[in-house]
Amino acid sequence: MAAVVLDSLSKTFSTRVKGPGLRGSIRSMFRPEYREVQAVQSIDLTVDLGELVAFIGPNGAGKSTTIKMLTGILHPSAGTASVLGVEPWRNREQLAFRIGAVFGQKSQLWYHLPPLDSFDLLAKIYELDQTSYVTRREQLVETFGVRPYLNTAVRKLSLGERMRCELVAALLHRPEVLFLDEPTIGLDVLAKQTIRSTLRELNANEKVTVFLTSHDVGDIEELAKRVVIINHGQVIYDNRVSHLRHMLLRTKIIDLLLAGPGVVPPLPGVTVIKHTNVGIKLEVDTAVQPIREVVAQLLAVNDVVDVSVTDPPLERVIGLIYRQAAPQ
Amino acid sequence: MKPSPRARRSAARCVAKYLAIGRTGFATAVAYRGEYLLRSVMLLLILYVFTVLWRTVYAAGGHEVVEGFALRDMIWYLVITESIVFSRPRLAGRIDTEVKAGTLAYTLVRPYSYVMFHYAQTLGEALARGLMSFLVGGALVTLLVGPPAFNFGNVGFFLVALLLGATIDFLLSFAVGLLAFWIEETSPIAFIQDRLLMLLGGMMLPLEIFPAFLRTIAGWLPLGMIIYAPARLLVGANTLRPWTVLATQAMWLVVTGVASTWLFRAGVKRVNVHGG
Numbered sequence: 001m002a003a004v005v006l007d008s009l010s011k012t013f014s015t016r017v018k019g020p021g022l023r024g025s026i027r028s029m030f031r032p033e034y035r036e037v038q039a040v041q042s043i044d045l046t047v048d049l050g051e052l053v054a055f056i057g058p059n060g061a062g063k064s065t066t067i068k069m070l071t072g073i074l075h076p077s078a079g080t081a082s083v084l085g086v087e088p089w090r091n092r093e094q095l096a097f098r099i100g101a102v103f104g105q106k107s108q109l110w111y112h113l114p115p116l117d118s119f120d121l122l123a124k125i126y127e128l129d130q131t132s133y134v135t136r137r138e139q140l141v142e143t144f145g146v147r148p149y150l151n152t153a154v155r156k157l158s159l160g161e162r163m164r165c166e167l168v169a170a171l172l173h174r175p176e177v178l179f180l181d182e183p184t185i186g187l188d189v190l191a192k193q194t195i196r197s198t199l200r201e202l203n204a205n206e207k208v209t210v211f212l213t214s215h216d217v218g219d220i221e222e223l224a225k226r227v228v229i230i231n232h233g234q235v236i237y238d239n240r241v242s243h244l245r246h247m248l249l250r251t252k253i254i255d256l257l258l259a260g261p262g263v264v265p266p267l268p269g270v271t272v273i274k275h276t277n278v279g280i281k282l283e284v285d286t287a288v289q290p291i292r293e294v295v296a297q298l299l300a301v302n303d304v305v306d307v308s309v310t311d312p313p314l315e316r317v318i319g320l321i322y323r324q325a326a327p328q
Numbered sequence: 329m330k331p332s333p334r335a336r337r338s339a340a341r342c343v344a345k346y347l348a349i350g351r352t353g354f355a356t357a358v359a360y361r362g363e364y365l366l367r368s369v370m371l372l373l374i375l376y377v378f379t380v381l382w383r384t385v386y387a388a389g390g391h392e393v394v395e396g397f398a399l400r401d402m403i404w405y406l407v408i409t410e411s412i413v414f415s416r417p418r419l420a421g422r423i424d425t426e427v428k429a430g431t432l433a434y435t436l437v438r439p440y441s442y443v444m445f446h447y448a449q450t451l452g453e454a455l456a457r458g459l460m461s462f463l464v465g466g467a468l469v470t471l472l473v474g475p476p477a478f479n480f481g482n483v484g485f486f487l488v489a490l491l492l493g494a495t496i497d498f499l500l501s502f503a504v505g506l507l508a509f510w511i512e513e514t515s516p517i518a519f520i521q522d523r524l525l526m527l528l529g530g531m532m533l534p535l536e537i538f539p540a541f542l543r544t545i546a547g548w549l550p551l552g553m554i555i556y557a558p559a560r561l562l563v564g565a566n567t568l569r570p571w572t573v574l575a576t577q578a579m580w581l582v583v584t585g586v587a588s589t590w591l592f593r594a595g596v597k598r599v600n601v602h603g604g
Contacts, residue, residue, distance in 0.1 A: 068433065071436075071437050072436065072437070073433045073434075073436045073437065074433075075597075092436060093439045093440070093441075094439075096437060096438055096439035097439050099437075101434075101437045103434055106430075106431055106434050108434060108437075110352060110356070112356050112359045112360075113352065113355060113356065113359065117352065117355065120348070121348050121349065121352050124344055124345050124347075124348035124349075125345050125348070125349070125438055125439060125440055126439060127338070127341040127342075127344075127345065127439075153359070
């Protein structure tokens with residue numbers, strides 16, 4: 001069964017445009033001019049129950065707008081969507097019991113109170129049974145390792161500590177679908193890893209559907225199996241994460257460690273990235289030049305200590321997709 | 329038709345939800361002991377100054393009772409009105425910030441009503457602050473002018489009028505805060521609202537003492553229903569008809585309720601502009 005279905009979902013904002021300077025201000029007071037901005041243009045997408053999907057795109061691509069429509073905050077201008085079979089903006093409060101959301105840029109905990117008080121209050125808000133709430137809370141407190149901070153006011157927590165508490169808060173009511181809008185933004189490597197591994201476990205053990213937006217390639221590589229890329233409000237890529245590299249990248253990186261100065265045989269489709277006394281780094285266009293041929297020639301003419309052939313970093317792949325989909 | 333046990337159970341949970349939110353409001357209000365203490369010092373200072381002032385006024389006028397108020401009543405009236413004013417959270421500013429920062433949108437992800445959430449929280453905070461002010465102020469005033477001569481038969485009406493008044497005040501401030509959907513800065517409006525409440529709501533003086541034209545203006549505004557009317561039920565000559573007060577409050581409740589509901593509905597449609 002599908003957890004989230006988007007059916008030609010669209011959202012148009014009309015923003016007021018103002019001419020420059022005081023004259024523009026006065027004119028726009030009497031004769032306001034509006035400009036239509038298509039934030040989301042007819043997105044079709046289906047996410048199955050238990051899937052972990054990364055929803056990515058450059059700034060202003062329409063990610064947050066989409067998440068806000070799916071959580072019932074915004075009404076779409078056209079098209080429709082359903083989350084767990086419910087239209088979010090029509091049955092917001094009813095759906096709220098079954099979904100969870102974390103917005104990395106906004107805290108949802110009570111700023112002046114310790115997290116434990118926020119959790120207690122959320123248990124009441126989500127109408128949980130006291131016993132099942134306590135069991136669940138203890139389990140989450142253990143998994144996210146937030147026990148030391150339970151009684152410290154939220155305003156005194158570090159970003160990483162707070163974010164883990166935010167996730168506990170979002171999961172207390174056992175949501176079936178979890179929306180995460182940049183959950184690792186601004187966190188250090190260690191905090192990111194804790195959050196990623198815990199989310200992976202939750203997705204595997206409890207079959208929570210996770211819908212995640214992020215700018216962090218690590219989130220996508222380590223968490224998601226499927227990635228949906230949007231730009232200018234449209235889906236431009238929807239496939240497995242592992243597929244990203246193979247489909248789009250015809251290039252490989254060859255890294256050589258040498259015993260002495262090396263030589264690069266002149267071959268078509270080969271670009272030198274770096275050439276020093278002890279090493280050579282090459283990029284090979286595999287459509288023009290088979291990788292086997294390049295490696296063989298390199299080994300033949302150089303005194304090679306070590307060799308590695310790798311894919312370019314995912315970050316570059318995504319950058320490539322963003323640029324390809326730039327407006328005409 | 330009898331409600332099913334399940335419906336009754338979920339209604340009970342719904343009430344428990346808002347009670348819990350109110351309790352959190354109470355806890356937030358007492359979370360900062362320094363601020364709590366400072367407020368009390370301010371209140372004591374005001375009450376002391378006014379006691380000295382009224383003593384002089386009563387002595388100079390040569391009357392024991394002014395418009396149904398003996399000196400002691402006048403001071404105890406102040407204790408109640410000041411406690412009400414001190415109990416008010418800065419709700420308009422809070423809503424204004426939530427609208428501008430877009431946090432209003434995020435609270436919509438939770439299973440509660442945005443209005444009821446703030447109502448419960450406001451009442452919780454107001455209870456913590458108001459109770460503290462009343463106890464601290466009352467203790468000082470008892471030392472200065474003696475225990476109160478309340479209309480004790482009206483205590484029930486007073487409590488209901490207090491709650492209704494706080495609700496009217498909540499709805500007004502909520503509406504002012506929601507104006508942030510349309511205008512850049514709502515703080516001047518909130519400022520005017522606060523000052524008018526203090527002057528025409530009868531915080532410093534019972535409305536009887538006002539000149540006739542001011543009384544007429546005050547009578548046309550809901551502000552007196554927030555401070556003057558509840559306080560007056562308890563203190564001074566027992567001339568106010570409790571049921572008339574409650575009926576007038578109910579009328580204002582409907583007016584402010586319709587206004588802020590309309591503003592909220594219209595505002596939420598504009599969430600997109602600020603939510604980005």
